[in-house]
Amino acid sequence: xxxxxxxxxxxxxxxxxxxxxxxxxxxxxxxxxxxxxxxxxxxxxxxxxxxxxxxxxxxxxxxxxxxxxxxxxxxxxxxxxxxxxxxxxxxxxxxxxxxxxxxxxxxxxxxxxxxxxxxxxxxxxxxxxxxxxxxxxxxxxxxxxxxxxxxxxxxxxxxxxxxxxxxxxxxxxxxxxxxxxxxxxxxxxxxxxxxxxxxxxxxxxxxxxxx
Amino acid sequence: xxxxxxxxxxxxxxxxxxxxxxxxxxxxxxxxxxxxxxxxxxxxxxxxxxxxxxxxxxxxxxxxxxxxxxxxxxxxxxxxxxxxxxxxxxxxxxxxxxxxxxxxxxxxxxxxxxxxxxxxxxxxxxxxxxxxxxxxxxxxxxxxxxxxxxxxxxxxxxxxxxxxxxxxxxxxxxxxxxxxxxxxxxxxxxxxxxxxxxxxxxxxxxxxxxxxxxxxxxxxxxxxxxxxxxxxxxxxxxxxxxxxxxxxxxxxxxxxxxxxxxxxxxxxxxxxxxxxxxxxxxxxxxxxxxxxxxxxxxxxxxxxxxxxxxxxxxxxxxxxxxxxxxxxxxxxxxxxxxxxxxxxxxxxxxxxxxxxxxxxxxxxxxxxxxxxxxxxxxxxxxxxxxxxxxxxxxxxxxxxxxxxxxxxxxxxxxxxxxxxxxxxxxxxxxxxxxxxxxxxxxxxxxxxxxxxxxxxxxxxxx
Numbered sequence: 001x002x003x004x005x006x007x008x009x010x011x012x013x014x015x016x017x018x019x020x021x022x023x024x025x026x027x028x029x030x031x032x033x034x035x036x037x038x039x040x041x042x043x044x045x046x047x048x049x050x051x052x053x054x055x056x057x058x059x060x061x062x063x064x065x066x067x068x069x070x071x072x073x074x075x076x077x078x079x080x081x082x083x084x085x086x087x088x089x090x091x092x093x094x095x096x097x098x099x100x101x102x103x104x105x106x107x108x109x110x111x112x113x114x115x116x117x118x119x120x121x122x123x124x125x126x127x128x129x130x131x132x133x134x135x136x137x138x139x140x141x142x143x144x145x146x147x148x149x150x151x152x153x154x155x156x157x158x159x160x161x162x163x164x165x166x167x168x169x170x171x172x173x174x175x176x177x178x179x180x181x182x183x184x185x186x187x188x189x190x191x192x193x194x195x196x197x198x199x200x201x202x203x204x205x206x207x208x209x210x211x
Numbered sequence: 212x213x214x215x216x217x218x219x220x221x222x223x224x225x226x227x228x229x230x231x232x233x234x235x236x237x238x239x240x241x242x243x244x245x246x247x248x249x250x251x252x253x254x255x256x257x258x259x260x261x262x263x264x265x266x267x268x269x270x271x272x273x274x275x276x277x278x279x280x281x282x283x284x285x286x287x288x289x290x291x292x293x294x295x296x297x298x299x300x301x302x303x304x305x306x307x308x309x310x311x312x313x314x315x316x317x318x319x320x321x322x323x324x325x326x327x328x329x330x331x332x333x334x335x336x337x338x339x340x341x342x343x344x345x346x347x348x349x350x351x352x353x354x355x356x357x358x359x360x361x362x363x364x365x366x367x368x369x370x371x372x373x374x375x376x377x378x379x380x381x382x383x384x385x386x387x388x389x390x391x392x393x394x395x396x397x398x399x400x401x402x403x404x405x406x407x408x409x410x411x412x413x414x415x416x417x418x419x420x421x422x423x424x425x426x427x428x429x430x431x432x433x434x435x436x437x438x439x440x441x442x443x444x445x446x447x448x449x450x451x452x453x454x455x456x457x458x459x460x461x462x463x464x465x466x467x468x469x470x471x472x473x474x475x476x477x478x479x480x481x482x483x484x485x486x487x488x489x490x491x492x493x494x495x496x497x498x499x500x501x502x503x504x505x506x507x508x509x510x511x512x513x514x515x516x517x518x519x520x521x522x523x524x525x526x527x528x529x530x531x532x533x534x535x536x537x538x539x540x541x542x543x544x545x546x547x548x549x550x551x552x553x554x555x556x557x558x559x560x561x562x563x564x565x566x567x568x569x570x571x572x573x574x575x576x577x578x579x580x581x582x583x584x585x586x587x588x589x590x591x592x593x594x595x596x597x598x599x600x601x602x603x604x605x606x607x608x609x610x611x612x613x614x615x616x617x618x619x620x621x622x623x624x625x626x627x628x629x630x631x632x633x634x635x636x637x638x639x640x641x642x643x644x645x646x647x648x649x650x651x652x653x654x655x656x657x658x659x660x661x662x663x664x665x666x667x668x669x670x671x672x673x
Binding site: 015056058059060061062063065068099100101102103104107150151152153179181182183185186 | 299301303304307308309368371372374375416417421449450451453454494495497499537538539666
């Protein structure tokens with residue numbers, strides 16, 4: 001890893017957007033490809049951020065500033081990645097289920113997914129089952145992630161899965177769920193493909209589901 | 212010493228827990244917010260906006276669950292609504308905050324809630340009524356929104372970025388929301404509340420470093436303020452706040468309440484160092500909402516055994532759900548929880564009988580229900596002498612039995628006897644207390660009125 005890529009890595013881990021933006025520009029000037037910067041610098045850093053989060057060293061604020069720092073770099077890299085024909089590792093549609101407005105957890109998962117190299121379509125909060133289905137059709141996503149913070153809105157998870165069945169595209173996507181009241185047992189019961197207890201494990205689960 | 216302790220009232224018992232004294236048994240505080248409404252058939256939005264329905268529901272909680280302490284309203288959006296957040300209402304959950312008035316400004320508000328603002332009149336009236344109705348025997352909790360969570364309602368998720376980008380602004384905002392919490396606490400104390408619970412679920416989402424940097428001073432001031440007013444304080448948190456337990460202790464509340472994300476044994480080692488009472492942590496979803504009555508009893512028994520092995524007198528522990536109970540928690544599960552706390556030995560017998568897998572069903576002979584001379588009411592109870600809900604169920608059956616003067620038969624089966632556990636199995640009774648009529652479960656946990664029970668008996672005669 002070059003010193004500049006190391007600077008990008010450190011900047012993301014420490015949530016320093018200015019440092020990341022400056023170092024990404026410098027790495028490009030030094031001849032590094034956008035793909036190298038993305039994978040060796042930013043994705044590797046987000047992996048470390050996720051590890052620190054999972055181990056209870058990092059909390060929500062640290063994760064958010066790390067993701068913001070990465071976004072600063074991504075704003076520069078995005079057009080270059082398209083030009084280099086770099087494909088995302090997968091495409092994911094994410095949102096909180098119908099009736100649920102609590103999006104902190106969903107946002108963290110979304111950030112970790114981007115950090116893991118996914119193209120993320122974030123539908124926001126209170127997402128109706130049909131909206132999930134439409135977004136998958138439009139984006140060509142192979143993964144769906146939905147969250148619920150309330151025991152009462154959990155009931156809209158099986159309804160969303162049923163909407164994919166009805167649309168005839170259930171076998172085209174893997175569906176993963178999460179949120180405070182959700183459990184692995186519940187995921188199995190409603191026919192989801194997986195459950196993750198936190199944002200970092202969600203990114204790992206997503207990678208394993210499309211492997 | 213033991214005799215003096217056993218003379219404690221329910222409220223006195225809870226106060227003893229908060230004074231960190233040894234207790235004859237562990238106090239029980241069911242967090243029944245919107246769930247209270249479910250006991251009377253009211254939706255969450257009704258019970259949080261209609262004073263009469265709220266009071267009726269809270270009294271039913273007191274009647275059915277016989278708590279040592281009880282929150283009057285569990286809604287973390289009351290202050291936010293007053294301060295300009297729009298709410299989205301739900302039928303079976305508390306409302307959610309939909310808009311954050313400070314999301315795109317670094318303004319520091321100054322306005323403090325008046326007693327006439329928003330839903331405070333409803334809350335204060337309900338508190339006064341509950342004080343009159345049950346306050347002599349039940350300790351009452353007033354719940355205020357914690358300063359960090361209230362600040363997040365006002366500012367949105369920007370609040371996390373503020374820790375890095377605008378730390379001084381955030382300190383100012385937390386100082387303001389702490390002033391709000393003090394003002395609302397004062398109103399609740401004036402209305403007769405014994406304990407002020409500062410409910411701040413968002414605390415679990417930040418590091419101990421950020422907690423100490425942004426929250427410690429204001430939270431310490433808030434708990435000190437409550438103490439100076441002569442009341443007890445409790446610091447409620449939800450989520451995995453394991454790493455913050457020590458920092459929370461250092462703000463000096465009388466109690467810290469946690470949910471299932473926190474290991475109670477590990478947490479108690481820390482809270483004991485500060486002589487702070489720990490409260491919790493029956494899992495809301497896996498146990499209370501989706502578990503069986505036996506699951507809930509077993510959780511409580513395991514918790515008691517882990518905390519106080521042998522004959523150690525309990526101290527510095529209150530048993531509660533991990534947080535506000537979901538609306539649809541089965542009544543049986545709460546009744547079972549209460550019974551396991553009040554009568555652990557009876558509950559232990561029931562759970563052991565369930566787990567033994569060696570129940571001899573052959574020892575039970577059932578009547579020929581098709582050939583009965585009169586309708587037969589069979590009342591299955593945990594123990595009607597010690598379990599209030601069981602006593603009410605038995606009373607309901609006895610009243611009708613007396614009223615119908617010899618035209619029906621009645622028998623009680625307490626599951627304190629193993630043969631009655633076998634009978635319960637053989638009859639397919641899942642939850643207690645229950646009334647069966649001619650071998651069919653007709654009422655489970657919800658106590659029927661005379662009319663409902665008589666109608667059910669008439670139906671059986673047809």
